[in-house]
Amino acid sequence: MTAARPQDGLGAAVLPHPDARLVIAGEAVGIGGDELINRITRTAVALSQLRPGPLFCGMRNNLASVLRYLAAWRCGRPIALLDPNLPAGTLADLARRFRPAVLLGFAHAPDGSPPARRDVPDPHPDLAVLLATSGSTGNPKLVRLSRTAVLANAQAIATALSITPGEIAPTSLPLHYSYGLSVLNSHLVAGASVMLTEAGLLERSFWTHLDAHRCTSLAAVPYQYEMLRRLRYDRSEHPTVTTLTQAGGRLSPELIAEFSKQADRFFVMYGQTEATARIAVLPPDRLAEKPGSVGVAVPGGRLEIEDGEVVYHGPNVMMGYAETAADLARGDDLGGALRTGDLGWLDSEGFLSITGRLKRxxxxxxxxxxxxxxxxxxxxxxxxxxxxxxxxxxxxxxxxxxxxxxxxxxxxxxxxxxxxxxxxxxxxxxxxxxxxxxxxxxxxxxxx
The missing domain is CATH 3.30.300.30 (ANL, C-terminal domain)
Structure with missing residues (x-):
């Protein structure tokens, strides 16, 4: 059994912060303080009794999934956060390659127990989270994220976005997606709240609960902003939402201009799963004078351009990729330097603009x-x-x-x-x- 790790090892950062709360959409009372810690602890005890190896979690935007994630963090067990609706064949292939201790929360789990772990080394003690690189396409590799990387990026995002304990964010993105997970992590590290909902932006219940729980921010990818335009999103109908954030691809200048008027603060961001989540943030007060830019490096990070390619340096860079269970035992392969595969340039103030992709x-x-x-x-x-x-x-x-x-x-x-x-x-x-x-x-x- 992997040893428990009560200390997170990054300054005073704790996941979750003692003041953090989880709010279940439609329920009047949230979960925080001792109650949240007790529920995490009980789940951690159960996870600690499983055989060695990574935990595979079908990560839904619900309380059970989040408790599993936080419990795995508490007891020091690496957890793969995956699409809960992966086809049985894809999930069976991942299980064959990575030999998980257990499969939890999947809609189409293959028959039988996960493959035996004979002659497979235990995961590296620094390994905390595994995320898929390409959803359900092809033969996805897993990104190996350390505890330090997860905490560093959560803190950096909380700082760059000025997340305070009074903030509450809905789960508008899947939690097995690095952008969605970063919303959860950054709010929980900051002592803020997260409203858990499995409803999407096209469902009336999403907006009913967003208003009822007085959510203060909304995170979305470009396609969702196109949806919001079609829905004729109007900030006057959701007065508590003062912050909008965008990542997950390039947003058109027209939509940036439109939605920057729909919030007190509109953040354009750039990131990759390989950097835990976010690499650069464009402050709202520089939006008008830096059109096309994705901002400056998050606190603690540094950007360079090498032969036209964007290279990021920071504590949130992954340990490396994994294609088999043996790879999970590897240490840090990258030393905090990530070649992003994106082409771009930096202006005199360090603001980054992305111009294309080096990789397919x-x-x-x-x-x-x-x-x-x-x-x-x-x-x-x-x-x-x-x-x-x-x-x-x-x-x-x-x-x-x-x-x-x-x-x-x-x-x-x-x-x-x-x-x-x-x-x-x-x-x-x-x-x-x-x-x-x-x-x-x-x-x-x-x-x-």
Whole structure:
């Protein structure tokens, strides 16, 4: 059994802070103080009695999931926070590769117990949290996050966003997604409150509970801001919401201008799962004079540009990736330096602007997908190529008519569990090729 770790080891930071509270949507009384600690402790005792190895948690936006997460933190057991609706086959493959102690909270858990852990080393003692790099696409690696990284980023976000104990944030994003998890962590570290709801922005109950519990902020990705525009979001109808935050991809200048008027403070942010969550924050008072920028490095971090690539240095950088159970025993492979795979530049004040991607990774509605995985998935459909845009993926398919393109978009949405409208499938007579015979992606991007 992994030894308990009552001290978090980062200054006075504690997760959760003694003043932090969890509020269940629709319930009059929140959970905080001794009651919250006692419930975490009881859950931690149960988790401590499980066999060695990481815990796999289907992380929902509910009290049971959050208690498991905080209990794992308290008893020093690494926990993988995963999509609770992963297909049984995907979950079985992850279990085979990582040999978890237990599978908790999944809708489609495979039959039988997790594979035995014979000849598998125990996870590294610094390992705290595991997050998937690419949702349900392809063969996702897990990002290894240390206790120090999780606490450092939670504190940095709380500082950069000036989160005070009086703040209350709803779970408007999945908690198995690094942005959503960072909202939870930063508020709990600051002694603030989090309203737990599994309702989405399109559900009336979300807004009913947001108003009833007097939530003060709302976190969203670009696609959600498009939804809010269609919903005709009006701050006068939700007067307690004074702060809006955005990450998970590039938000159009038009939407930034529109929603910055809908709050006292509108934060544009940039981050990656590999940096626990957030790397840079644009202060609201610099929004107008720094159009297109994602801000400066979070407190404790530093940004550099090396050969056009954005490189981040900070205590919140991951220990490294893991593809098998043996990798979980590894220590810190990166030493606090993260090559982001994004292209960008820094102005004279250190404000970062992102200009493109070095790697073939895209985000659809805040969910990261690998473009090569998409092409492999569609190999049986004939020659295809995938390119990325703002919150969308364009798929170029040889010889498809409009009906065929629509079918392919819906297939991608169903298989990757992302709304089909995130895929712009276009028919093309012939894919452009380079002299080497490889697909000319630049030529396709110029036609997007």
């Amino acid at each position: 990774i895209a985000k659809i509605f805040g969910v990261r997908v690998n473009l090569d995985d998409i092409e492999r998935l569609l190999r049986d459909s004939g020659p295809v190529a995938a390119t990325s845009g703002d919150d969308r993926v364009t798929v170029w398919a040889e010889g498809l008519d409009a009906a065929g393109c629509a079918r392919l978009a819906r297939r991608l949405g169903a298989e990757l569990r992302v709304h089909w409208s995130g895929f712009d499938v276009r028919g093309i007579d012939r894919l452009p090729l380079l002299a080497t015979g490889k697909i000319d992606y630049r030529a396709l991007e110029s036609r997007a």
